[in-house]
Amino acid sequence: MLIGEVAKRAGLKTSAIRYYESEGLLPKPPRQSGQRVYDGSILDRLALIDLAKAAGFSVAEIKHLIQGFSRRTPPGARWRALAKRKSQELDEAIARAQHMKQVLAMVTQGEWPTFDDCVEAMRN
Amino acid sequence: MLIGEVAKRAGLKTSAIRYYESEGLLPKPPRQSGQRVYDGSILDRLALIDLAKAAGFSVAEIKHLIQGFSRRTPPGARWRALAKRKSQELDEAIARAQHMKQVLAMVTQGEWPTFDDCVEAMRN
DNA sequence: CTACAAGTTCAAGTGAACTTTAAGTCAAGA
DNA sequence: TCTTGACTTAAAGTTCACTTGAACTTGTAG
Numbered sequence: 254m255l256i257g258e259v260a261k262r263a264g265l266k267t268s269a270i271r272y273y274e275s276e277g278l279l280p281k282p283p284r285q286s287g288q289r290v291y292d293g294s295i296l297d298r299l300a301l302i303d304l305a306k307a308a309g310f311s312v313a314e315i316k317h318l319i320q321g322f323s324r325r326t327p328p329g330a331r332w333r334a335l336a337k338r339k340s341q342e343l344d345e346a347i348a349r350a351q352h353m354k355q356v357l358a359m360v361t362q363g364e365w366p367t368f369d370d371c372v373e374a375m376r377n
Numbered sequence: 378m379l380i381g382e383v384a385k386r387a388g389l390k391t392s393a394i395r396y397y398e399s400e401g402l403l404p405k406p407p408r409q410s411g412q413r414v415y416d417g418s419i420l421d422r423l424a425l426i427d428l429a430k431a432a433g434f435s436v437a438e439i440k441h442l443i444q445g446f447s448r449r450t451p452p453g454a455r456w457r458a459l460a461k462r463k464s465q466e467l468d469e470a471i472a473r474a475q476h477m478k479q480v481l482a483m484v485t486q487g488e489w490p491t492f493d494d495c496v497e498a499m500r501n
Numbered sequence: 502c503t504a505c506a507a508g509t510t511c512a513a514g515t516g517a518a519c520t521t522t523a524a525g526t527c528a529a530g531a
Numbered sequence: 532t533c534t535t536g537a538c539t540t541a542a543a544g545t546t547c548a549c550t551t552g553a554a555c556t557t558g559t560a561g
Binding site: 304307308309333336337339340343344346347349350351352353354356357358360361 | 428431432433457460461463464467468470471473474475476477478480481482484485
Binding site: 266268269276286287288311312313 | 517518519520526
């Protein structure tokens with residue numbers, strides 16, 4: 254598989270794949286006349302990256318996670334620590350989002366004659 | 378009130394206030410020898426901006442909202458439309474965050490002997 | 502008068518995660 | 532042979548919401 258094929262299957266742009274490689278998220282694949290040649294496992298790797306992103310990890314964080322994995326060890330203490338912190342961050346993000354929804358509901362449902370009334374109402 | 382005082386009370390940097398003004402989120406206050414002089418209403422304005430930010434609106438979006446308000450009309454159809462879309466976005470964000478938490482829980486709780494087992498397990 | 506804090510403008514910098522562009526290489530098809 | 536399309540690199544550009552820096556003015560205190 255060349256990079257274009259991988260990109261199509263993974264739903265990414267080729268530039269993203271090269272970027273991930275440059276950031277150490279992906280192994281450097283063998284080349285045929287300069288071009289990257291991938292096997293199927295790259296898709297698993299990209300799936301993991303996708304999940305990690307979906308879990309709210311930054312590219313830099315994912316790099317660390319991947320490094321842990323690539324030593325063929327299961328998720329260890331490092332993973333757990335990162336995951337725990339991230340989980341708390343997610344709780345906070347969820348709480349914020351729910352608060353945002355409340356604010357929005359007030360705006361859409363209420364009827365305030367003036368600007369100030371609205372601001373006033375939102376404070377509670 | 379000079380800009381420094383406003384910043385302190387609102388918990389912002391002066392640069393943020395100038396930035397908001399430049400972006401049309403704040404009215405241009407009168408000047409005394411070149412310096413911006415604010416009255417108390419600026420704090421309400423900043424509180425509204427804060428709430429709008431907390432509701433997930435971008436600066437550009439807040440600008441539109443403010444414009445709606447500044448015509449002394451209550452939140453109208455424009456607000457409602459924006460708010461509805463934003464509310465849906467928040468639902469999606471919350472769902473994503475909850476999914477992230479699930480993924481994290483799997484990583485921290487499960488024991489996978491290999492990298493691939495973990496990726497496999499995460500797919501479900 | 503001098504120093505100093507706080508204000509002013511405008512332009513450029515920041516960080517994250519990519520994308521885009523420029524310039525070039527390579528293999529295959531007409 | 533020429534063209535086409537996919538690939539290569541390195542560097543610069545993008546977006547967002549500000550922040551920072553440089554150079555300057557203003558009001559107040561000593």
